[in-house]
Amino acid sequence: MNIGKKLSLSLLSLLLLLPVLTFGETETASAAAPKTKTVVGVSVATLWKTPGLARSIDASSLASPVDMTAWTAAMNTTAKRRWLTGKTETQALYGQEVKIVQTRGAWSQVVVTDQATSKSRYGYPGWLPTAQLRTVPAADWDGSxxxxxxxxxxxxxxxxxxxxxxxxxxxxxxxxxxxxxxxxxxxxxxxxxxxxxxxxxxxxTAAGAKEAQPTGKQLVDTGRTFLGLKYLWAGTSAYGFDCSGFTGAIYRYYGIRLPRDASDQFRAGKSVAKADLQPGDLLFYAHNDGKGSVHHVAMYIGDGKMIHSPKAGRTVEIIPTATKGYANEFAGARRYLD
Structure with a gap:
């Protein structure tokens, strides 16, 4: 057997072992009901692409407890906020469940289990200070x-x-x-x-019962409460949203969990023709005049207008769907209500 074939087989073996290596458990071990769960222990945990990227002005977001007001205030220029692009991945809220993948020094790589993503079937991945995690009794956090x-x-x-x-x-x-x-x-x-x-x-919410489905108007009214809130890359909280963090948070409040990113939200839901749009439907925008990869999402509010969290340096706003730069990149709409 030549060296190339040996390397190929070694790589294949490693890839097959990744699920076990990543979570450190076999099917037998995972079958046993865990006695504890790991959850976020700060008001908002910011997940990073890798440890060691943060600036000095990010210190208040890395502490336990965090000070989100101080952190967002410290990013007082567009450049300081834009710097986060590609460096932070997502955020998780207090009490939100995560699974630890690995620990490196004072940092842990985790997946946020209820943030669906094409990146991992286990949840949305990223790194955060281990001090921001807590262990809780599984019986108290079982959804019952x-x-x-x-x-x-x-x-x-x-x-x-x-x-x-x-x-x-x-x-x-x-x-x-x-x-x-x-x-x-x-x-x-x-x-x-x-x-x-x-x-x-x-x-x-009622124990064990499916939450009542919201109306499109309720979704839109909830979104309107955040008008004027500054955009935050990877943001999923009331201290700042990115585009899909904004739409996802509004739906999640009503018990509807959308995938985390705009591109994955586009793959979910039911396709809606532009002529049939209703308040609460999501509008998606893509490169190459709407034919390329999806890069943005907004919520339709009626009367030819949409609400969205656009980009660093801007705030949650309402604009016409015909606005230049958006109309030409429209890729389609999706509905998540019955």
Whole structure:
């Protein structure tokens, strides 16, 4: 057997072993119900392409707890925000489940299990400081309890006696409900066991029941609350969205999980003709006059207009679908409601 064939067989063997090497478990091991899960333990965790890329102004996003307000304020020029392009991958919210792939020094590579992507069948990959992760009892995070879903742009998480604020959480954060008492909702909180939130800041989903499907108007109205919010590459939170982070967050608030990236969102849903567009449908844009790779997504709001989070240096805005630079790159529309 020649050297080329040996190398080819070695490479094939390695590729076949990757799923085992990556997650460090066999089918037998994975069949056993885990006693714990790993979740995000900061209000918003930013996942990076690789460790060691961050600048000094990114320090407040790498801490535990993070200070998202300070971080986004520090990026006070378009150039500082554009710098993140290709360096950050996505974000995960407090309590969102991840799986650890590997650890390198103070960093862990994880996949966000409920962010579907063509990059990995396990979830959206990226690196974050290990200090931003927490281990929780799997029984508390098994999806069987009602969930408190943050509907305000941001909401405070308080100690169980209501005496002090623990964290500021983003829109879309989902936490298991332990109890409801008047104007307070008691929730499971990774590093605190239980904590409280104001009932006015959250909606509570029914345990084990599919969430009621929103109307197109509800989706659009929710999107409108973020008008003027600065674009953030890889952003999925109320501190800044990228284009698909914006559309995905709006749908996720209503219990509809879209793939993470615009190109994957385009592959999901039902195709809709331009003449049949309804509020809440998503509009996709591609290079090469709409015939190339998808690079942008917006939400149709009716009357020939769309709402989107366009790019660094811009904010969530409403513009006509006929706007130059978009109309010529229109690739198609998708609907995710029945």
């Amino acid at each position: 309890a009602p969930e408190a879903v943050v509907g305000a742009k941001t909401a405070a998480l308080y100690k169980t006696d209501g005496s002090a604020k623990l964290l500021e959480l983003s829109f879309g954060t989902r936490l298991p409900v332990a109890a409801q008492r008047g104007e307070w909702v008691e929730v499971r909180a990774p590093q605190y066991g239980t904590a409280k939130m104001r009932a006015e800041d959250v909606k509570v």
